[in-house]
Amino acid sequence: MNLTLKVWRQAGPTAPGQFETYEARDISEDMSFLEVLDVVNEDLNDRGIEPIAFEHDCREGICGSCGVMINGQAHGPGFRTATCQLHMRLFKDGDSITVEPWRAASFPLIRDLVVNRSAFDRIIESGGFISVNTGSAVEANMIPIPKVVSDAAMDAAECIGCGACVASCPNGAASLFTAAKMQHLNLLPQGQAERWQRTQSMVETMEDFFGSCTSHGECQFACPKGISIDVIAYMNRDYLKSMSKNRKLGGQGLTT
Amino acid sequence: MELKSAIPEGPIEDLWDGHRFNMRLVNPANKRRFNVIVVGTGLAGASAAASLAELGYGVTVFSYHDSPRRAHSIAAQGGINAAKNYQNDGDSIHRLFYDTVKGGDFRSREANVYRLAQLSVNIIDQCVAQGVPFAREYGGQLENRSFGGVQVSRTFYARGQTGQQLLLGAYQALMRQVGTGAVTLYPRTEMLDLVTVDGRAVGVTVRDLQTGEISSHSAHAVILATGGYGNVYYLSTNAKKSNATAAWRAHKKGAAFANPCFTQIHPTCIPASGEHQSKLTLMSESLRNDGRIWVPKDETDQRSPSDIPEAERDYYLERQYPAFGNLVPRDVASRAAKRQVDNGRGVGPLKNGVYLDFGSAIDRLGQPEIEERYGNLFEMYDRITGEDPYETPMRIYPATHYTMGGLWVDYNLMSSIPGLFVGGEANFSDHGANRLGASALMQGLADGYFVLPNTVSDYLAGLLGQGAVGTDHAAFRESRAEVEDQTKRYLSNKGTHSVDYFHKALGHIVWEKIGMERTATGLQEAMRDISSLREDFRRDVRVLGSGESLNDSLEKAGRVADFFDLAELIARDALHREESCGGHFRVEHQTEDGEAARDDDNFSYVAAWEWQGEGKPQILNKEQLEFEHVHPAQRSYK
Numbered sequence A: 001m002n003l004t005l006k007v008w009r010q011a012g013p014t015a016p017g018q019f020e021t022y023e024a025r026d027i028s029e030d031m032s033f034l035e036v037l038d039v040v041n042e043d044l045n046d047r048g049i050e051p052i053a054f055e056h057d058c059r060e061g062i063c064g065s066c067g068v069m070i071n072g073q074a075h076g077p078g079f080r081t082a083t084c085q086l087h088m089r090l091f092k093d094g095d096s097i098t099v100e101p102w103r104a105a106s107f108p109l110i111r112d113l114v115v116n117r118s119a120f121d122r123i124i125e126s127g128g129f130i131s132v133n134t135g136s137a138v139e140a141n142m143i144p145i146p147k148v149v150s151d152a153a154m155d156a157a158e159c160i161g162c163g164a165c166v167a168s169c170p171n172g173a174a175s176l177f178t179a180a181k182m183q184h185l186n187l188l189p190q191g192q193a194e195r196w197q198r199t200q201s202m203v204e205t206m207e208d209f210f211g212s213c214t215s216h217g218e219c220q221f222a223c224p225k226g227i228s229i230d231v232i233a234y235m236n237r238d239y240l241k242s243m244s245k246n247r248k249l250g251g252q253g254l255t256t
Numbered sequence B: 001m002e003l004k005s006a007i008p009e010g011p012i013e014d015l016w017d018g019h020r021f022n023m024r025l026v027n028p029a030n031k032r033r034f035n036v037i038v039v040g041t042g043l044a045g046a047s048a049a050a051s052l053a054e055l056g057y058g059v060t061v062f063s064y065h066d067s068p069r070r071a072h073s074i075a076a077q078g079g080i081n082a083a084k085n086y087q088n089d090g091d092s093i094h095r096l097f098y099d100t101v102k103g104g105d106f107r108s109r110e111a112n113v114y115r116l117a118q119l120s121v122n123i124i125d126q127c128v129a130q131g132v133p134f135a136r137e138y139g140g141q142l143e144n145r146s147f148g149g150v151q152v153s154r155t156f157y158a159r160g161q162t163g164q165q166l167l168l169g170a171y172q173a174l175m176r177q178v179g180t181g182a183v184t185l186y187p188r189t190e191m192l193d194l195v196t197v198d199g200r201a202v203g204v205t206v207r208d209l210q211t212g213e214i215s216s217h218s219a220h221a222v223i224l225a226t227g228g229y230g231n232v233y234y235l236s237t238n239a240k241k242s243n244a245t246a247a248w249r250a251h252k253k254g255a256a257f258a259n260p261c262f263t264q265i266h267p268t269c270i271p272a273s274g275e276h277q278s279k280l281t282l283m284s285e286s287l288r289n290d291g292r293i294w295v296p297k298d299e300t301d302q303r304s305p306s307d308i309p310e311a312e313r314d315y316y317l318e319r320q321y322p323a324f325g326n327l328v329p330r331d332v333a334s335r336a337a338k339r340q341v342d343n344g345r346g347v348g349p350l351k352n353g354v355y356l357d358f359g360s361a362i363d364r365l366g367q368p369e370i371e372e373r374y375g376n377l378f379e380m381y382d383r384i385t386g387e388d389p390y391e392t393p394m395r396i397y398p399a400t401h402y403t404m405g406g407l408w409v410d411y412n413l414m415s416s417i418p419g420l421f422v423g424g425e426a427n428f429s430d431h432g433a434n435r436l437g438a439s440a441l442m443q444g445l446a447d448g449y450f451v452l453p454n455t456v457s458d459y460l461a462g463l464l465g466q467g468a469v470g471t472d473h474a475a476f477r478e479s480r481a482e483v484e485d486q487t488k489r490y491l492s493n494k495g496t497h498s499v500d501y502f503h504k505a506l507g508h509i510v511w512e513k514i515g516m517e518r519t520a521t522g523l524q525e526a527m528r529d530i531s532s533l534r535e536d537f538r539r540d541v542r543v544l545g546s547g548e549s550l551n552d553s554l555e556k557a558g559r560v561a562d563f564f565d566l567a568e569l570i571a572r573d574a575l576h577r578e579e580s581c582g583g584h585f586r587v588e589h590q591t592e593d594g595e596a597a598r599d600d601d602n603f604s605y606v607a608a609w610e611w612q613g614e615g616k617p618q619i620l621n622k623e624q625l626e627f628e629h630v631h632p633a634q635r636s637y638k
């Protein structure tokens, strides 16, 4: 099939950007979306035009590197599918496809389709972990965990940190990302010791960088892992609780 | 070059314990005075950096990824081994040790492998404590499965995303240390040179991929955990950006490169669908537990697989290897598939695959059970190929997956350059000529969590009172100048073809001639072809854009240049190794029934190649291997 791509080009964070139109010819339906960009880039390079910068690595939908807006949809039309796993079967000959970077103020643009998502790392750094130094762990089967709990933690832990939730949210909120990590850790027995500090600290860091959630729900449809917004309800509940828990503990001089 | 393996004396069970007791310690107040550079944030790098920071050292971390969480380790699917014997099925540290030495076709060091098996149990404890959501039984205990050619169930897994969950655990531990200020993290920063002074590693030269700035960083020790070199084949299951540059530049500074020809081809990947193919996707090996591999008996059979009756199918692995059947090790399964396809019995539109059929498993266990076990893999297959594996058998074909070779290291994981340590897939240490499934994650984490924090401390103890070498030292200046020069050279080259064009062409040579089966003539041809293609590359590569902003082609140009040199060394190593073992199969050296014929009398050694300068062939150094506990025998899976 032959396609027309309208791609956002921008040389740098402060340079002006614009759409450029490129033709992609003889595209097979077995190709992935990123392979189409490869083909276009190969052609651009041959013509002396700088290739389109886009982020990618695993091309298996797991590293979370890739991600662009395709016809206004984060990761495009595939259900639960990251851009790298989107195959051209979902398009037809003659289609015109608009390709843009993630749109969110908290993800500043670096070049073309590449944005800076390091605000996600700041949220994890603020509490998205269980503090256990190497060597201090107990024997693994000393911590029995009901299968349902473990499965629910895993459902949330599947997040790949791509940022589609933020890009698809009209508020640019990162609630799905933050809540997924929180649910993973707060559900598990190992995560209880730091639960309330973790919750407060992650939510507050999130608010420093991102917009606020108004339960729009777009994020869960954009999420390539199908993480449900139930995790956000869980986060909100834990956040409320953390207020009183942390105050009580604080009143007793038990937290800083 | 003298290769000292530094294996301590004593009974194998006590080596590591005894060694730790004999190591020098650094007292807590002094730890702060030491700085360690870690390059790479995969399982090995992230775990090493977090653990060293927990000990109190200052740690500087570099990764070319935008976040440590994106490292290639994230893509591992199947699981991680540990000798917990939770299943009471006869597993033990000794058995994991034995299986790994045998699986590696007797080309690994016993002492290292024994330690790996011992540490495997600590890894699981550590990861569970961090919150890694491994699969569990209804009673709340950890679940296990059997994996890739072993007969006990010792593999721990988190759905089909074990690597992801383990890496996120290590990443979170690392980010916690970034939060405390103990780790300084430089994402989107690529190491382009190792700096040595008086033969010791004292720092690195890096390039900020966003601004193009080239800078120097010094430290008391440098750890490379930069992953494997499978992308030398262009098409592989590795992440697109995985490359050998960090290891190769260290090699050029004097670090010996060991067993480069030991590369692993994984039997269960989705076959390429055409010329546009940019990488290959692995279908987890666990699928072979329930899937049956076959091809039509008649090579002209055009029917759809469901119309081919049982009697007209050749379940060739079950036929040739009745004891192990579909569970033979990777190298054996891969070669068997290649032979079927080479004989014209391949299936699919390009006749480049074999069937992996779940029909009988679905009949036996029911579709829900198969969904529970492999649901996400089936979904992924469907998404990529547009075919539903519940209805029609999967098509699979071997692809490059893992590299057992890597920088030579001693028992302490120190390379032949003092102060340069190497962990994870980047070193050659534990897998010999063939890696068993679910053992790379184990090795990366054993290196990072438990080995390096001890051995690096011991090295640092010897440097007490010495400051790090300043980055104004001539060695740093020269290294910066050289890196700058290289960058400029690519940008000013007035060529006509893209970097990918050359990488593909190189990959084609390496796959055809240094792939699953190798011959002396093929290898000699490969060396000639690589060398002439490298000339074309130097003359004719075209890298557009500038060196002052994000420039993918520029990054790739440097990496592909190193792949050319590495490919040549792989061929040289494969040519000199006149035997077949593990992933290295020389057509001239096979048994009567077509199995690998090892030559223990002449090749029971590690081949460690020493750089001699641009354009000169490397020199071979040998580290002899001793087997006191597992006696070399012909592997038999019949």
Ligand SMILES: Cc1cc2nc3c(=O)[nH]c(=O)nc-3n(C[C@H](O)[C@H](O)[C@H](O)COP(=O)(O)OP(=O)(O)OC[C@H]3O[C@@H](n4cnc5c(N)ncnc54)[C@H](O)[C@@H]3O)c2cc1C
Binding pocket: B039, B040, B041, B042, B043, B044, B045, B062, B063, B064, B065, B068, B070, B071, B072, B073, B074, B075, B076, B077, B078, B079, B080, B162, B163, B189, B190, B191, B192, B225, B226, B227, B228, B237, B238, B239, B242, B243, B245, B246, B282, B401, B402, B423, B424, B425, B426, B437, B438, B439, B440, B441, B442, B444
């Ligand atoms: C598809 C797939 C599935 C797998 N499944 C399994 C499995 O089920 N079980 C198992 O045991 N093993 C599995 N493996 C193998 C295993 O995943 C890898 O061997 C292992 O994860 C390697 O980890 P690492 O830490 O050594 O390196 P990597 O994870 O590759 O990390 C390399 C790091 O180094 C950085 N880096 C590299 N070069 C530079 C440079 N020059 N400058 C700065 N940074 C640099 C990168 O940014 C990255 O952070 C699988 C591999 C693949 C491809």
Ligand code: FES
Binding pocket: A055, A056, A057, A058, A059, A060, A061, A062, A063, A064, A065, A066, A067, A082, A083, A084, A085, A160
């Ligand atoms: S490239 Fe890794 S998720 Fe798409």
